[in-house]
Amino acid sequence: MSGISIEIDVSDFRGVFRRLEPIFNFEPAELMTTLGALGDSQTRRRIAEEKTAPDGTPWKENREGTSILMKTGQHLLASCAWTASADEAEWGAAWEYAHVHQDGMTIIPKNKERLAFTVGGIQVFAKEVTIPARPFVGLSAENITEIIDVVTDHFGVAQ
Numbered sequence: 001m002s003g004i005s006i007e008i009d010v011s012d013f014r015g016v017f018r019r020l021e022p023i024f025n026f027e028p029a030e031l032m033t034t035l036g037a038l039g040d041s042q043t044r045r046r047i048a049e050e051k052t053a054p055d056g057t058p059w060k061e062n063r064e065g066t067s068i069l070m071k072t073g074q075h076l077l078a079s080c081a082w083t084a085s086a087d088e089a090e091w092g093a094a095w096e097y098a099h100v101h102q103d104g105m106t107i108i109p110k111n112k113e114r115l116a117f118t119v120g121g122i123q124v125f126a127k128e129v130t131i132p133a134r135p136f137v138g139l140s141a142e143n144i145t146e147i148i149d150v151v152t153d154h155f156g157v158a159q
Contacts, residue, residue, distance in 0.1 A: 029086040036082035036089035054138030104133030
């Protein structure tokens with residue numbers, strides 16, 4: 001009669017378990033906090049420096065030739081915020097007009113025939129004004145890479 005034998009050497013499992021320990025002892029709130037802060041930083045960088053949509057499209061220039069979305073810097077950039085819990089990380093802008101810059105908008109007069117405003121010291125009258133979308137919230141390919149790096153570093157995974 002011939003017999004079958006199976007031998008298992010469990011000494012190699014210690015190394016495997018040691019490498020898996022960060023996953024077993026995972027504290028999600030810490031990672032979500034890091035990701036929320038990172039997303040906020042990426043959004044602020046896009047507004048203040050990059051001047052491009054998350055997909056890389058440059059924002060349309062403004063009529064005054066000033067820094068786009070930064071004329072005063074007191075509204076959009078100052079309203080950027082993030083929050084995190086054990087379940088999610090969230091970031092964006094809380095300013096009531098942030099959506100106008102993210103999505104674009106056409107403004108028409110409510111009570112008059114024309115809008116009246118000043119651009120570069122010149123009085124302008126218009127039937128409508130279209131503010132082009134200048135998306136600032138979202139993830140670029142570079143942003144995604146940064147997030148992946150944070151997650152893999154958190155778990156101690158070598159790429």
